Amino acid sequence: MYEYYKQFPTPGSQNWLKGSVAVNITKRGLAPFAFKVCDDIRVEKLKLAIKQHFPDLCGNCSIVEAIPCDPKNNICNAGQCRFHKDRVFRPCLIVKCNDYRNTVTDKIQKGIDIGCICNSCKITEIVSCNPRNKVCNSGRCRFHMDPNTKLNIHTRRCPNNICDTLRNAIQQTHRFGNPSWKNTDARKWCVNAWDIAKCFMPPDGYANVDNENDTDLNGIISVYINSDEFQQYFTADLSFPKNICDKVRDVGKNIRHAPGLEVTDDDLKVWLSDLKALFSDPTFKNDNPLAKDALDQLQQRIKTPIDVMVNDRADEDSHSRHDESNIAIMVMERATPFIDESNIAIMVIERATPFIDESNIAIMVMERATPFIDESNIAIMVMERATPFIDESNIAIMVMERATPFIDE
Structure with missing residues (x-):
């Protein structure tokens, strides 16, 4: 089994880990601003609709x-x-x-409806059936079919003229004129701007995402790419093919699909340059308050080395103990010799009972693990055969923020 996880000290795997951290830094630097812009759409159009x-x-x-x-x-x-x-x-x-x-x-x-929101219109009721809109199909449209009666759902106007106004705004600001209608719930448009943002994301995989924190980089950068509202915040022309936002989306895809979880030095250098170019855009750097911090992290933290510690029988050598709920907790005394505030450490632990039996392996990648992991840090756990989360033939990678619940003080 050692043959499997001894690859992590290799330069290619270290580059992949650095690239993954860079993608998360980029996501955190983009998500709040994406929400702000979409919230501006919500508030301004809502004001217009109820004027x-x-x-x-x-x-x-x-x-x-x-x-x-x-x-x-x-x-x-x-x-x-x-x-x-x-x-x-x-x-x-x-x-x-x-x-x-x-x-x-x-x-x-007094419980009187002040008429400032509408939460009664379903997306299928206010979006006309059109095979060119990427959600409807020719013939009998499944998108506009009632799942219970199997009858066609007929479109109508919003009785408050609110949802129609917001729908038109989404349609008009979509760069390519094809919002992802099946991602969104129109009944939430008035109260949650992220359901407006989801109209600019890829059509699959984002229907159940309710906020910017739970959305991955691919979804967030798609909002920048597909909404014309973001052009005013960039010096670069976002209508050009392979613009700075397109390149960021490509970096995320390349990291996700890296063969063998390895990345070459040359590729990592180019990808990090693409990520930094986005936050270096003069207008965006000035308008997005998180841009400078993200740029500093990409320039400094990614340059730090990765230390690797392999520990067999971690339940004995690392002072494993259990808390009151019978959950195994790895307690490290004075972890600073191998993990400082700017480094990343990998601990490969066998026999982390009760989560992992004697034949299984857990890999925990911790950023800024001194003394453990605070709310702003990231933990990646790669688990093989970590039942019940995954079966014997699969491997799962979980990227978690706020990893504190798993490790106490």
Whole structure:
């Protein structure tokens, strides 16, 4: 079995690991800004759609800023509110507009629908059947077929004129005119901008992704590529073939499909250059507050070496213990000799009972594992035969943020 995992100290595998970390750095530098731009679409078009219902709302205020955040109002959700997301209820200097806020608050407290959102329109009801839109098919369209009655679903106008306005905005801002309608739930457009963002992602694999943190780089960079709204934030022309965003998407694909999880020095150098070029764009670097940090990480952290520690019988030599829930925890004393804050360490552990039996192997790749893993770090666990997660013939790679639950203090 040692023959399998001894490949990780090889230069090609180290390059692959560095490339994987670089992809995650890039994703974290792009995701919040992607949400912001799509949220701007949501707020501006929502304001336009309901303007006739809110004549007292001034031109500088959005309906999101006029509604207090409260999970009891049937608009906001508990926890981190997706409706407000970085937008807060605030007073206005214009008396008429400010007085209107009191009216809105009073209606919400009395349980009166203020008519600022629509959550009744399904995507199949507001998108016309058209075989050219990449979701409908010629003949009897499965997308517009009711799964229960097997009858065709007829399109209609949104009774509040809200969903129609947002649909048109998505259609008009899509660079190629073919939004991925089957990814999205139109009933969430008014409260969650990420369901708008999903219209610009590839048509498969993103229907159940509800936020930017759970979306991979391929989905996020596709939003940049397919939405015309992002051009204003770049000096580079995103309409050109193989533009800086296209190259970033290619890097993600190349890392995912690298044969044998190995990457050559030349390929890694080119790919890292492509990732850094995106964050180095003058306009984007200025507009995206996370661009500089991402660029610094790509320039500095990827240059650090990778240390490898192979430990047989880790349950004995690494002071394995169990917590109250009978979960095996690997406890490392003074891990700094082989893992410092800027390095990456690989620990190959056999017999990590009870998760892995005597014939199995666990590989944990930890970034900044001193003393363990904090909320901003990444852990990759490659497990062979780690039942019940995978079967005997498969290998799983799990990239996890906030790995703290797996390792206590």
